[in-house]
Amino acid sequence: MKRILALLFTAFSLAAQAQAPVPPEIAARNYVLIDMTTHKTLAERDADAPQDPASLTKLMTAYVVFGALREKKLTLEQTLPVSKRAWDERKGDPSLMFIDTTMTPRVDELLRGLIIQSGNDAAVALAEGVGGSVESFVQLMNRQAQAWGLKNTEFKNVSGMTEPGHKTSARDIAVVAAHIISDFPEYYGYYSQRDYTFNKIRQDNRNLLLRRDPTVDGMKTGFTDAAGYCLVASANRDFPNGKRRLLSVVMGTASKEARASESQKLLNWGYTAFDAIKIFDAGRAIATVPVWKGQTKEAKLGASDAVYVAVPHGDSAKLQTQVERTDPLVAPLNKGQRVGTLRVTTTAGAPVAEVPLIVQDAVPVAGIFGRAFDSIRLWIK
Incomplete structure (x- = not known):
């Protein structure tokens, strides 16, 4: 089963229904x-x-x-x-x-x-x-x-x-x-x-x-x-x-000069037409979720690196992020194990990026009584 956690961030402004910037005419095949x-x-x-x-x-x-x-x-x-x-x-x-x-x-x-x-x-x-x-x-x-x-x-x-x-x-x-x-x-x-x-x-x-x-x-x-x-x-x-x-x-x-000038044109356009927005720092927990049959009852999920997204420059609405994760999460969980996905979209639902979510700290399996108790809770759930 997948569970979706929606998180809305308002610290930066981006277009809700952004149109992709049109690149310049590039004289290349x-x-x-x-x-x-x-x-x-x-x-x-x-x-x-x-x-x-x-x-x-x-x-x-x-x-x-x-x-x-x-x-x-x-x-x-x-x-x-x-x-x-x-x-x-x-x-x-x-x-x-x-x-x-x-x-x-x-x-x-x-x-x-x-x-x-x-x-x-x-x-x-x-x-x-x-x-x-x-x-x-x-x-x-x-x-x-x-x-x-x-x-x-x-x-x-x-x-x-x-x-x-x-x-x-x-x-x-x-x-x-x-x-x-x-x-x-x-x-x-x-x-x-x-x-x-x-x-x-x-x-x-x-x-x-x-x-x-x-x-x-x-x-x-x-x-x-x-x-x-x-x-x-x-x-x-x-x-x-x-x-x-x-x-x-x-x-x-068509020429040595053309390959240089067309490449320069493309690079300059990319830097001016798009902004790179950092959504999460490296090492930051993006979500804290419950864990069953583990020595701890929660696990912190994050990305392996800082999360950046490229968006059209000067947009004015918000980005929306959703965490999709496996539910239930059952121990043991290894550090670095992928258990979900961070999806970044515009508020209109247009996809922007998908980032694998991994367990930040290992969760060892609980003792026999802890496992038995959680088994009963999962059965009732």
Whole structure:
């Protein structure tokens, strides 16, 4: 049985029947804008359409390498050989780090070459170092995509060169980028570096927004004839209630300048058209509910993190929250166990957000007499 507890908050003003703000015209084949603070999609166009990802592929390449570093399968100071296959990436005038078979670059250097210089040769060297072969590494990439439920993604290579069946979507690539930011903050700094010099060859990061907007701190560009000019951009801006991160993906623009300007336009619109409202602080009990057959008679329910929602800027009515929980709650209950959902809606009933509710403190099972007494009470109830 589900029990619903309605809670009305009046400390902030929001629209009862808000119309979603209309995004600006974006000159891109596909795009998506994600508010990472509230986990809400703010705008999109054909975000699930499979597309050639070009070098946006290297986001997943990097993610798998970051995972190997965390699992201590290699270290940043470890050197890797450069195979003839990595050297052969020079064919066709792709993006390169300019490593050759006489070198043994460190993993840290290869990651900078992959992320900042977008080196296809660095992608191959890292893939062989982690997976043993490019083919085995691509399997790791696809396995991770499947684990995240990315139904419009299939990788055929590690660099993003056009190949039949090699595809992803704007929304899927946003998921990969968001996981890098949240899962590997210790490595995210690579994406904000504006240039990198290796073997006396200096190359600028192709993400023009790193020089134009001080709040942009990543992430990745891409280009092939099939993909057009693509950019994943992330910005983290200060607001009175804390920092707020937005993530944009634009695919299929006409030029380097267009992918930067259209991404900037999308980010600026997201920050001005929507407000991020904190409803509950992290660690705060959202509801206190009765527990049966437990050593304590109540349990505090809350969210794992602070609860934010994204709402149109300048709205004037109230938000309504409802707690839906299992009833009866019977001990034992483990700390962190999900037992309900916090639903946030407008007063007109339009959904805004759903947040899992978890038990904040464990409730052990009561002794034999306490359990027996509550069993009788539940039977009468």
